[in-house]
Amino acid sequence: MTQADVGAALSAALGGNYVNYFSTAGRSYKVIPQVAQLNRLNPDQILDYYIRTPSGAMIPARTVAHIETSTEPESVNHFQQLNSATISGVSGTAQGELLQKLGGILKNVAPSGYSSDFSGESRQFIQESGGFVGLLLFSILIVYLALAFQFESYRDPVVILFSVPPALFGALAFITMGFASINVYTQVGLVTLLGLITKHGILIVQFANELQRAGHSKREAIEEAAGVRLRPILMTTAAMVLGVAPLVWASGAGAAGRHDMGLVIFSGLSIGTLLTLFMVPAMYLFIGSTHHHETETTPEPLADAAE
Numbered sequence: 001m002t003q004a005d006v007g008a009a010l011s012a013a014l015g016g017n018y019v020n021y022f023s024t025a026g027r028s029y030k031v032i033p034q035v036a037q038l039n040r041l042n043p044d045q046i047l048d049y050y051i052r053t054p055s056g057a058m059i060p061a062r063t064v065a066h067i068e069t070s071t072e073p074e075s076v077n078h079f080q081q082l083n084s085a086t087i088s089g090v091s092g093t094a095q096g097e098l099l100q101k102l103g104g105i106l107k108n109v110a111p112s113g114y115s116s117d118f119s120g121e122s123r124q125f126i127q128e129s130g131g132f133v134g135l136l137l138f139s140i141l142i143v144y145l146a147l148a149f150q151f152e153s154y155r156d157p158v159v160i161l162f163s164v165p166p167a168l169f170g171a172l173a174f175i176t177m178g179f180a181s182i183n184v185y186t187q188v189g190l191v192t193l194l195g196l197i198t199k200h201g202i203l204i205v206q207f208a209n210e211l212q213r214a215g216h217s218k219r220e221a222i223e224e225a226a227g228v229r230l231r232p233i234l235m236t237t238a239a240m241v242l243g244v245a246p247l248v249w250a251s252g253a254g255a256a257g258r259h260d261m262g263l264v265i266f267s268g269l270s271i272g273t274l275l276t277l278f279m280v281p282a283m284y285l286f287i288g289s290t291h292h293h294e295t296e297t298t299p300e301p302l303a304d305a306a307e
Contacts, residue, residue, distance in 0.1 A: 001053050006065060009051035014040060043067055079119065086119075099125070125183065132187050139194050140164065147202070155289045156209070160201030162283045163276040167197040170271025171264040180264065185257040189264030196240060196269060200276045203229045208284060212291040222284045226277065237273045241266055 018030035039045055047062035077084050087102070099122055106116045117123075140161065147157035171190060180186055204225050211221035247262025 001051075001064060005054070006051060006061070010046065010049065010061065013049050014046070079117065132182075135187075136190065136194070139191055143194065143198055147198075151205070151209070151289075153289045155287055156205050159280060159283045159288050160198055160205055162279050163197050163201040163272065164194060166275030166279060167193050167268040167272025169275075171268035173271070174263055174267045180260040183257075183260060185260040186264050189261040190268070192261075193265055193268040193272070196265070197272045197276065199236065200233050200273060201280045203233060204280050205284060205288070208288070209291050218288065218290055219285060222281045222288070226281045230277070233273065233277070237269055241269050 012033055013035045016032060016034050018032045020031040021028050022031055023029070034040075035049065039048075044067065047060065047065065047067065049061045050058040051061055051064075052058055077086060079086075099118070103116065106114075110116070144157045144161060147160055148154055151157060168190065171186075171193060174180065175182060175186060204222070207229055208218075208221040208225035211224055212218060216224065244262045244265045247258045248266050250258040250262065
């Protein structure tokens with residue numbers, strides 16, 4: 001006798017499924033084979049049921065079966081084809097810091113042989129965080145190559161790119177203080193900030209190079225360029241900062257994403273501009289290219305061929 005035979009016999013006695021219909025007095029009724037309710041009030045009574053063997057003999061179920069009680073989950077969740085349990089929650093802590101703490105807690109609490117993984121927004125955050133540093137470095141490389149082509153120099157773009165660290169410092173300072181978290185919106189804001197802040201260095205370095213070619217010394221050129229370009233830099237910075245200010249105080253649906261992006265650009269431009277006005281001129285004197293004075297020369301007339 002196989003387990004299937006035992007299961008089929010007990011299923012017929014306890015299942016309650018109809019097997020046919022019969023008609024009487026003009027009405028149709030279901031035929032449901034089932035043990036009387038009095039004989040199925042507790043699990044131990046199941047062992048008293050008789051089941052038929054392949055030879056045709058009837059034997060009690062306790063001859064071939066016994067009852068064990070165990071606790072099993074109602075449903076088993078799976079993640080990546082493995083049994084899993086999901087932990088979810090909401091916290092005001094920055095997402096990166098929260099995931100790091102959660103990973104440390106699981107290492108101390110989870111039994112041996114268990115592993116942890118992330119899904120949803122947390123998984124997306126970890127994947128994007130791992131590639132963001134590479135994306136930022138690639139963006140800086142693209143900016144450097146574009147500036148090298150524009151200035152026809154490998155040193156002047158380095159001077160201009162020294163405006164990037166102050167801007168990143170200003171943006172990350174507010175993120176560190178808890179006003180925002182590292183997410184896809186702040187990452188977009190940081191890449192945007194990279195392109196906006198280099199404009200200040202371009203204005204100063206380009207004008208200083210023109211002054212050098214006009215006959216000024218390197219120090220005189222950068223001092224005059226910093227003074228002349230101060231007003232355009234402050235005006236354009238004020239325009240961009242005030243332009244993203246509504247994002248910082250945004251409300252309604254999607255306000256969190258707009259706030260994070262606006263805060264990064266707002267703080268990065270404000271603090272970065274103040275530090276760039278001192279850092280770029282200093283680095284220009286230290287590593288900037290020296291451009292020689294360009295003098296106009298008139299060609300000498302050719303000698304008369306008859307002489």
